[in-house]
Amino acid sequence: MTSGPSLAAEIGRAYDTVPYEGGAIPALALPALRGAAAALGLEPSPGPVLDVLDIGCGAAAQLLEASRHSAGRMVGIDASADSCERARARGAHLGERWRILHGDAASITAEELGQFDVIYLVGTAYVMPPPARAAALALMARCLRPGGVAVITAYTGLVGVARSWLAGILRAGNDTSLRPDRQLALARANLRALAAVVPAQGEATQLARATLAAMEAASDVVLFHEALGPVFDPLLAGDLEAALAPAGLAYLNALPPLALAPGVSSSAAARSADALDFTTGGGYRTMLFARPGAPGQGLRHPGVVWTAALRREQAPDGGAVFTDPARRAMINGHTPWARAQLEALCAGPGTWRELRDKAASLLPGLGVAPPDPTAFDTGLDEILVLLWRQAMIQPSFSVAG
Ligand SMILES: C[S@@+](CC[C@H](N)C(=O)[O-])C[C@H]1O[C@@H](n2cnc3c(N)ncnc32)[C@H](O)[C@@H]1O
Structure with a gap:
């Protein structure tokens, strides 16, 4: 090298x-x-x-x-x-x-x-x-x-380490004098051979299987540059x-x-x-x-617009369940506050202030008294962070805001 x-x-x-x-x-x-x-x-x-x-x-x-x-x-x-x-x-x-x-x-x-x-x-x-x-x-x-x-x-993390380790094995088994398509065929054959000998049990079995599957699923271009390229570091x-x-x-x-x-x-x-x-x-x-x-001002910055990928569905008990379109995650509005905040997010994109006002306006319909503003604001912060972590909502920045 x-x-x-x-x-x-x-x-x-x-x-x-x-x-x-x-x-x-x-x-x-x-x-x-x-x-x-x-x-x-x-x-x-x-x-x-x-x-x-x-x-x-x-x-x-x-x-x-x-x-x-x-x-x-x-x-x-x-x-x-x-x-x-x-x-x-x-x-x-x-x-x-x-x-x-x-x-x-x-x-x-x-x-x-x-x-x-x-x-x-x-x-x-x-x-x-x-x-x-x-x-x-x-x-x-x-x-x-x-x-x-x-x-x-x-x-x-361990996913990165495992992927890089596997790349090292494929690189060692490669022949760089071959055409790229032959190198890829060799790498895919080596992946299959490795997948066939993963033990049924053991400390790292699950990680090994998942890493092999991810590498097998990679496109030829990604496999060539990541697994067979000279550098691939976590x-x-x-x-x-x-x-x-x-x-x-x-x-x-x-x-x-x-x-x-x-x-x-x-x-x-x-x-x-x-x-x-x-x-x-x-x-x-x-x-x-x-x-x-x-x-x-973090979540409450006036320029930040929160865009929801949430869909609201009626639960059999009459309550509401909120899912993302890919149905990778779902969340229940267990308290009236959380429910109002989730409903506000479903109503369309809005700044923190707009979401807050919309959610507060929904509360009387849910039979709840107007909220203690401090607790309500903290609750909205928490729910925004939770949903953002799950990729169910996204912040974007509007200059006009
Ligand atoms: C996987 S591609 C990513 C390209 C682009 N950022 C994207 O996400 O579509 C990696 C790119 O890094 C470039 N690259 C690698 N080492 C580099 C270096 N030392 N200086 C400049 N570019 C480099 C490669 O040429 C290649 O185009």
């Missing part, structure tokens, strides 16, 4: 050979991202003109989506010439505000790039050689404006935080947010996230970092 800049170039060439066509992730669109940051206590930059940097942008689907919400500069960096070419073509209509740089993120300086309100490092940090990863984090730290948000995705939020904190960036939380204690320091929050991911398994995480501007 090569190292340093030549390894980064080799990884870029692998993406030329087997192109990756990522789509824009809705939860990472600018309004959703700024809404999440505001809900986590950050005061996002107020204007509609946001400058966005995407490190490891690939064919730049996320950056293009960002350009629909902002008239600011859209800058992408990628080590793959083919991805850069597709990215350039994709945003050509945007003129000078669309800029795609081909190269190793480690070879580009903050001075060349300027300052940004949002920086993405999505699908990339864990396939970067560690020196390139460190350089990308340093770039992120130097380029993020006050009030700005940085997004890093990574595999974490990452700790605590390590990322330690790299970013000296430059003033703070860990906010994951998306959807983990159950972290409110008000703790950035490093304690990141270490708690890692501890949670160890005990609950972890997975593919989106982590939010920020350079704090003015302290925000």
Whole structure:
């Protein structure tokens, strides 16, 4: 294996050979991202003109989506010439505000790039050689404006470790002199052989089976770059935080947010996230970092609009049950307050204040006296956080709000 800049170039060439066509992730669109940051206590930059940097942008689907919400500069960096070419073509209509740089993120300086309100490092940090990863984090730290948000995705926890371990086995059984389709066939055969010999019982049996199944379900492109590529590392939020904190960036939380204690320091929050991911398994995480501007008002920030994916259904006992459309989760309105708050969320998107007023107006119909405002407000905060954790509602940010 090569190292340093030549390894980064080799990884870029692998993406030329087997192109990756990522789509824009809705939860990472600018309004959703700024809404999440505001809900986590950050005061996002107020204007509609946001400058966005995407490190490891690939064919730049996320950056293009960002350009629909902002008239600011859209800058992408990628080590793959083919991805850069597709990215350039994709945003050509945007003129000078669309800029795609081909190269190793480690070879580009903050001075060349300027300052940004949002920086993405999505699908990339864990396939970067560690020196390139460190350089990308340093770039992120130097380029993020006050009030700005940085997004890093990574595999974490035991799921991440198991996936990376399995990738190491497949890599060792690979023959890189073969054509990519033959390498993939070999990897899939090796996966089947491993799946056939997992013992029926044992400490890690369940994790091994789940990891094998996830890897088998991966597309050829993902399998090629993650399992057969030279680098595929699980990452700790605590390590990322330690790299970013000296430059003033703070860990906010994951998306959807983990159950972290409110008000703790950035490093304690990141270490708690890692501890949670160890005990609950972890997975593919989106982590939010920020350079704090003015302290925000969290869930009650007037710019945050809560959008529900909740559906209300009548229960046999006459009560109401609330589910998300994919029916991954359901929640009962056990108390009249909770019921009124859930009904308000189902009525359509609204700011915290609008939800609160709507829920309060529903209470008399449920035969309940007007609420004690403090308890009612805390109850609404709690239910919003609970539903957001379960991905049943989403915050987005409206500048007009
Ligand atoms: C899985 S793709 C993700 C692309 C895009 N962010 C997305 O989510 O669709 C990973 C990208 O990281 C790029 N990459 C890997 N190492 C890099 C480095 N050192 N510098 C710049 N780009 C790099 C690859 O070329 C590839 O396009």
